[in-house]
Amino acid sequence: MVKRTSYHHGALRDTLMDACLRLIDTEGIAAVSLRRVAREAGVSTGAPYHHFADRAALLAALSTQGFELLAAELTATRAAATGDPMDTLAALAAAYVRFAREHPAHFRLMFRPELSQPEKHPDTIVAADAAFALLTDAIADSVAAGLLPAAKAEILGLTWWGIGHGLASLWTDGHLEKRSAELGTTAPELVDDILRTLTDLISGPR
Structure with missing residues (x-):
């Protein structure tokens, strides 16, 4: 070299x-x-x-960068959304999955427990909260439109995050592609189908 x-x-x-x-x-x-x-x-x-200063500082900087990239991706997705608020939520979850596929090294770092300590890595926590706020804002839009119950807004925000994160992890680990092939479809099509199904189950077909 x-x-x-x-x-x-x-x-x-x-x-x-x-x-x-x-x-x-x-x-x-x-x-x-x-x-x-x-x-x-x-x-x-x-x-x-x-x-x-050390290895942990380097990994924390990359984790912070990852959350900033994710926030940019989610911001652009929300700005481009033209459907109703639930469609926007589905688009945000799809963007989350896409981010994990395009930035796998960042994704593997961002949620490591040793980097989720605010007293040690405050910049990482701030960046993570900013990314998550984009999802909670989209949940609030669905609540305002009468599509989701206000009393469950926080629970639904965590639920939607879990859905996006779960699909992203399955895809980055290779499980989603294997399953989509068995179902005669592609991984992106399967993700879209899953998210459409869940949105319909949560708020009803639109």
């Missing part, structure tokens, strides 16, 4: 984060260490310490 000797301050940080993501994609989170990331990035073993 070609050794890189100079970087713009921000470029080095981005390069290290990209190298870490590649390492997670190819070998898993257990393979990550600052020394190994430095080697993958082609920089000195001391270079990561200019930006990350």
Whole structure:
């Protein structure tokens, strides 16, 4: 690997984060260490310490980045939605699944328990809350339209998050593609069918 000797301050940080993501994609989170990331990035073993105090700080930064990317994806999806609020909820869940497929290394990091400690990783928690707020806002739209009961808004928000997260995990782990093939469809079509079915069960066919 070609050794890189100079970087713009921000470029080095981005390069290290990209190298870490590649390492997670190819070998898993257990393979990550600052020394190994430095080697993958082609920089000195001391270079990561200019930006990350330790391995946990690097993983937390990537988790924060993941939640920010997810929030951007959900924001764009909600802005583009033209159907009723329940259709928007289905579109948000589909966007969540799509994000996991397009950013598998981020997705594997974002919900690790050691990164969900506000006293240690406040930026990650803030980014996670901002992403989740987009879902709760969409739930509120459905409540305002009379499609969901106000008393169950918080429960339904967690339920919808669980649905999206479950489908995303099944797909990233390869289970959804296997099952969709058995059913004679594709994974994206199966996700859409599941979400349409659930929306109809929750609020009735529209």
